[in-house]
Amino acid sequence: MSDDIRLTPIGRIRTPYRTLAECPKWPDPEGPPARIELLEAYLPGLLGLTQRMGETSGEIDVLYWFDRAPRDLLISTRPHDGITRGVFAMRSPHRPNPIAVSRVPLLSIDGNVLTVGALDCLDGTLLLDIKPAPRDEPHPH
Amino acid sequence: MSDDIRLTPIGRIRTPYRTLAECPKWPDPEGPPARIELLEAYLPGLLGLTQRMGETSGEIDVLYWFDRAPRDLLISTRPHDGITRGVFAMRSPHRPNPIAVSRVPLLSIDGNVLTVGALDCLDGTLLLDIKPAPRDEPHPH
Secondary structure, three states, X not given: XXXXXXXXXXXXXXXXXXXXXXXXXXXXXXXXXXXXXXXXXXXXXXXXXXXXHHHOOOEEEEEEEOOOOOOOOOEEXXXXXXXXXXXXXXXXXXOOOOEEEEEEEEXXXXXXXXXXXXOOOOOOEEEEEEEEOOOOOOOOO | OOOOEEEOOOEEEEOOOOOHHHOOXXXXXXXXXXXXXXXXXXXXXXOOHHHHHHHOOOEEEEEEXXXXXXXXXXXXXXXXXXXXXXHHHOOOOOOOOOEXXXXXXEEEEEOOEEEEOOOOOOOOEEEEEEEEOOOOOOOOO
């Protein structure tokens, strides 16, 4: 099967977490806002995002890369509750393609910097994509 | 910025759509079920997925790769309504990292084949990841 898929980081995510031990197990809605620093070259891609937020829930899907996650695990035991499951039955970072998808409120946009709800990743994590949350019905892509 | 991110396809998605023109603009909840064929090597990763579905909404997030999408567009005009926006204000396949994320009901699992709600992609599309939908509260990763 093709192994020719390459991703291009489009920015970085700023959080208060400098070590994996500090990272929360999942994005805590009560946690501190995160900052998304989009590379300047991608700034035109934000055109109309504020308007779209007004039409929907005001949330975005943030895709980022868990670069330190092991990719060769297929079964994993969650440290916080001891449950052992396949990686496709969990949202753990440990998976063949460790892409995180988190839906968070978009709080503000200032140039190429987006302030969003709390994320769970290390400071400096590579940003892969930003998508507006889907409209309710019909589910637009 | 690092350009060293490579994805490993873990299977293929089977849909009735053989050409881009046939593909719906987004996953239509009323559309025909799609079939996810996970490579046999990744079968252990499904362990416990049925149980997890019973604890949540019964939905999974399917991540797949729009291999034919142009990656150099930052602003795009949607053909179906003529709206021009930045690619991060749309869920269009045209984006720097054309990873699709669709939340669909998991209808059945038979070995390495998952039948799920309708998807919008070409037959044979490369599968990147399967994640159970998050629990409601607190939002688990």
